Amino acid sequence: PASSAHVVVDLDVSGPTISKHLYGHFAEHLGRCIYGGFWVGEDSAIPNEGGLRLDVVEALRALDIPNLRWPGGCFADTYHWRDGIGPRQDRPITVNSNWGGVEENNHFGTHEFMALCELLGAEPYVNGNVGSGTVQEMSEWVEYLTRDGGSPAVRLRKANGRDAPWKVRFWGIGNEAWGCGGHMRAETYADLAARYATFCRDHDGNRLHRIAAGAADDDLRWTEALMKTVNCLGCTSTPRDVFQAISFHYYTHDGDGIATSPAVEFTDEQHYRTMLKAADIDRVIAGHSAVMDAYDPLRRIGLVCDEWGTWWRAEPGTNKAFLHQQNTLRDALVASLHFDIFHKHAARLRMANIAQTVNVLQAMILTDDDGGLVLTPTYHVFEMNKGHQDAASVPVHVIDGPAAVTVGDDELDVLSVSASTKDGTALVSMSNLALDTGTTVRLDLRGREITAARARILTADKPHAHNTMRAGDAVAPAEFPVELESGRLTAVLPPHSFATVALDLA
Ligand code: AHR
Structure with a gap:
């Protein structure tokens, strides 16, 4: 029929610009996203540059990926950046307590991430640790990455082989503070976010864009608590410029909950329920935007959806904690529908990051340890849509x-x-x-x-x-x-x- x-x-009618950062990505220390996905190590038989897998880099370069969020996700609130610098053989082995309790050898750390961003031509989006890290630790990470003048952190960076500071714009203040990031109340986190953000300084020419960890789905109360921190209704004084954006996370499933239904076997009804759930992000974004409009009518604060995509049951025979799933044409339609909705909300929505780039959840790329690489249907949507990046809607x-x-x-x-x-x-x-x-x-x-x-x-x-x-x-x-x-x-x-x-x- x-x-x-x-x-x-x-x-001939130009609407808001569709920020290229709506086409952003997310790579967490989770399953085989970093290790086995991006990172194979310098001694690998798989072609690599400084340990970074070149076929993955080449495939992603074709998408013009604008930014890459790292190191988590939940992992970010357990990550202590000093574990991931210096000679690799001296780095401690730590535990990835969110994702299967596996050992983390810290071979992929700050320098490796920045080298990856350089190879990809993508801006780094570093997500700091609020849940189990100190203000000082986060402040010094910013200093290590971006300061030009002298300081203990800068001397450490230079001793580790990097003289010039990097440019880092996007900075996440913790992750899912209502859940794995510390099970906090919105008001508690809002105060912490302001405090941590205050000590993430703009060093020399670097300008941070601090992103507060936002709501799950349509928890508008969370967004409102954060907005109250940067502005108050009816205030005539200058808003407190502590963070520049607020995030939220939104995962798609078929109505039965995340990690429940298989990725490849689904009925017609499950297909349509999946599309309905994906389409509902329109209502969710509109809700967050309405709350933000009340406090910030000039749209100085951006809305960021820094985790989105499908979340299916892990593939049979894989470690459930590794969130490895296949990716069908249905997933591609979830992505294309999200982009239409993102474009519609481009005036407030400034960044989005699909979860996750390689081997985890709705990935662009699936790899194996023998050098095999598959581009998923979702990859092709990103490629076909890349002309929308920084275009006028x-x-x-x-x-x-x-x-x-x-x-x-x-x-x-x-x-x-x-x-x-x-x-x-x-x-x-x-x-x-x-x-x-x-x-x-x-x-x-x-x-x-x-x-x-x-x-x-x-x-x-x-x-x-x-x-x-x-x-x-x-x-x-x-x-x-x-x-x-x-x-x-x-x-x-x-x-x-x-x-x-x-x-x-x-
Ligand atoms: O993307 C997988 C996980 O989903 C992230 O670590 C967390 O932020 C979210 O719950």
């Missing part, structure tokens, strides 16, 4: 769309579209979440003359399709035929598909 849709895109009106699908008590819109313009080009992204209905989409591209269109599609015969070491291209982008005539573009979007159309503007 087929349905049709009529969509209008206003190419433009209004999209779905005038007439396919019938919504009823999922329990809810209705799911199965067509999702967003668009942006940048440097004489436009990019339109379209997702068809329906499982058995294709949609003929008529796009009226108003306001600019179009000289050329190139379209690509990501789909497969089933939403369960995924890539493996043996079949790495089961889900991969392909050319997509579209018709363009007098500013009207017609495309037939098959069921469970994601497509992008790149337009050259006169």
Whole structure:
């Protein structure tokens, strides 16, 4: 069966800029994300630069990844940065108490992370330890990384082979303080966040963008407690500029809870419940934004979703604590839907980090220890959408769309579209979440003359399709035929598909 849709895109109306940092990533010391994913060590037979796996770096460079959050997650609130500097053979072996109690040899530490960011061309986003670390420890980590002048921390950095300070902008003040980061009340954490942030100084030319650890999902009370710390309703005095952004975390599952349902085997109903959950991040972002608007109408404080993505049951035969899951076309649609929603909220939402880049949760890349590497369907969404980075969002009106699908008590819109313009080009992204209905989409591209269109599609015969070491291209982008005539573009979007159309503007 087929349905049709009529969509209008206003190419000459520029909305808020879609920060490239909405396409950010997250790498935690968890399972095989760092060790076996990014890091193989200098003695590995797998090609590496200074221990960093080169095929992983090369694949990620193609995504133009803007930033990388590290070292956690929950791990961040157990991490003591001094364990991860100096000669590797002298670094202590510690315990990764959140993720399986495995030994952490600390071979990947501050210098290795900064080298990785340099290779990727990504900005570092360092997440400091509030839960079990001191103010002084966090303050000195900032100093170690970013100070130019003399100090004990700077002398230590130089002794470890790095003379010049690095530039570090994004700085996380703890993680999930309501849970693994210390099981705190919002008000307790809000005060701590202000205190820790105060002592994370701007050294020399470096300007920190301090990110307070935010809510789980739609816990708006948490956001409000943090907003009260930086501003108070009705105050005429200058707001206390202690942190510059507030985060929140949002994971997608099929309604049965995180880590419960398998990644590859799912029913039609589970597919739609997953899409409904993914779509609900729209309501969650709108809720946090509304609270922030009340305290900060000029939007000086950014909202950051620094953990998002699907969380399925770990693959059979793997350590459950390692959160290793397959990634299907369904995951790709979760990602494309998130991006449409992120674009819509670009005025307040300034950064987002999918969890996690390699081998953990909704990964871009799966690796094995023999040098095998698989690009997941989610990877391809990031690649196909990269033209939205730092582009101006433009209004999209779905005038007439396919019938919504009823999922329990809810209705799911199965067509999702967003668009942006940048440097004489436009990019339109379209997702068809329906499982058995294709949609003929008529796009009226108003306001600019179009000289050329190139379209690509990501789909497969089933939403369960995924890539493996043996079949790495089961889900991969392909050319997509579209018709363009007098500013009207017609495309037939098959069921469970994601497509992008790149337009050259006169
Ligand atoms: O991404 C996995 C974990 O999920 C993170 O460590 C934590 O912040 C969240 O609960």
